[in-house]
Amino acid sequence: MDQQQAGSGGKPGLQQEHGLHIGLVHWSFPPVVGGVETHLWDYSKALAGRGHRVTVFTGSVGAHRPCDGVRVIRHKLLDLSVGHEGNEATLKELREWFRTGLTASGDPIRLVHGHNLHHFSSVPARALKALQGELNLVLLHTYHSIWRTDEGERIARECAVWDVHHAVSDFLVSECREVLRQGAKRTDLEVERTYLGVDTRQYDSIPEVGEEPGRYPVVLLPARLIPNKGAEVAILMLKLLLERAKQSEGELALLRPRLVLTDPFDTVDFHGERGQFRSKLSKLVEVCELAEGPGQDVEFRPASIEDMRKLYQEATVVVYPSLFDEPMGLAPLEAMCAARPVVATGVGGLGEGGSTLVVPKKDDEDDGELASRFADELWPLLTERSLAREAGSAARDHVRALFDLEEAYVDPRLDEYWRLLKGPDSYESTACQPSGSPETSAAPSLSTSTVRR
Known part of the structure; x- marks a missing residue:
């Protein structure tokens, strides 16, 4: 499998002609039925169809592999059918598992897109954040819902230190922004409204x-x-x-x-x-x-x-x-x-x-x-x-x-992925290239999302 090598200056080197290797993280994956699961199933297939490699990190027992180009791996600490303890032992165990999965087979993953990691337990989000500096990771998170309870908001604030934040509706943007700004202690933290789209x-x-x-x-x-x-x-x-x-x-x-x-x-x-x-x-x-x-x-x-x-x-x-x-x-x-x-x-x-x-x-x-x-x-x-x-x-x-998946979601996400992986220097570029291509238009720093549509 083609490799992506770490470049000089601590930034990921991108062999752009070979596409990306993208990590998607969620608690469950088909055959488990649900809106997030359906989205990730369709999205991973769409990415693979464009020549990108995808690794899905999940907790579902017997999770299916949607197509060639998509690898699915599981860990019990992401399995929602068992209890979750947020102690140092589980944090270390999950961190080591993520490290292995992100660096396996000489094809390292530099971009991780988590989904609803602000539910149930903060351990996955914390484990990935702990690996960010070591593995030069870009961390994006999509909020498909938010629980306005003390515990739900506490876990959500653990994700506030990730790089980019998306929410699936305008309604949810306002809810998430309020919680995350408290967690990050930043009044300028932004959450982008990103409609998921469907495979029409x-x-x-x-x-x-x-x-x-x-x-x-x-x-x-x-x-x-x-x-x-x-x-x-x-x-x-x-x-x-x-x-x-x-x-x-x-x-x-x-x-x-x-x-x-x-x-x-x-x-x-x-x-x-x-x-x-x-x-x-x-x-x-x-x-x-x-x-x-x-x-x-x-x-x-x-x-x-x-x-x-x-x-x-x-x-x-x-x-x-x-x-x-x-x-x-x-x-x-x-x-x-x-x-x-x-x-x-x-x-x-x-x-x-x-x-x-x-x-x-x-x-x-x-x-x-x-x-x-x-x-x-x-x-x-x-x-x-x-x-x-x-x-x-x-x-x-x-x-x-x-709401077409390819046009409304895949194209802008790939544009965003390329920009983020190229580093902050590329954000000054104003050249507009075709959607999903390595050369993309301007984007803000990692601490904020792209401009809300």
Whole structure:
């Protein structure tokens, strides 16, 4: 494998014609299902497709390798299924493991891009920071969410000493900036809004919603089965839709929408909620006098990354009735790229993707009132297929234009990587070169991010 040698003056020497060797770090990786995991799967494949080498550092047992050019290695101290102790012994163990992985095979990694290392334990972020001077590392970090608890903010502040900070929505930028500036004791620390984008090639060939209305249109909620993702709201919404159909005349009286809830077995269950919540949902289905099972009113569908295309294709409408401030939401963008109209709660960064928004639940409201608002939005989409088709087509165009993974994310990230690896002297250059090329335009110092779009 081609090598990248350390250059003189302590800066990495770049054999630019051979591309980069990039380290991506996250707690979990597919087959584990989740937004960050999906992003890293697609992103690592895109980087390898451009001739770069990628090493993924993760804790997932049995993590899959997405393609040639991507190496996946794991350590138990990144495994979220076990406890994490932040003592010196674990810090040393993880530091040595990172050192070995970053310098293996004569193809050293000089740029590390961490994802959500401000959750669970500060040890990975601290271990990599401890290696920075020795290995001439550039350290970037992306915040896909932030937990505004004392412990969550304490761990997040450990990442404030990294070089560059990204957050996945404008909503999240303001949250992260407040916490990180406290940690770095710098009022000028910046966080760049960086939309992740979706691999549009996976979904833009899915046929649009059919013109002929069917009796059993599918409503899909593509999220983990945890309380704050709104599955209870979706079940109550389905009950209201079925009641509305019964009160209608003609063909509409025969309408019987179905609800599909994704039920990924291999997912990150932060708070051990999944099992108990799944049972609670089945009880709610029973209370609502709905039938549960394949082809019935409510179906809990096992889902992996490979299953998502089929799920979107089966759906007429996608809902995202989140009950918390979603940082952004990758699944709604995927669904929109599949030409499916998306109706989401107007919380957090969900509105930045272009979904149809429903007023979130107020403090004095129950889930039923939010479910009623969702039912009001979905009814015309389910009963007027031309409306669903038009909304889905517009959604696809929107995602293609603004959220394509290659154009919105890979190109600017590679530009940034090259600039950072070339060192501060290159930031004075104003030459603009093609995206993803070694020669790039100006960027700020390592202590800040690039200019927010």
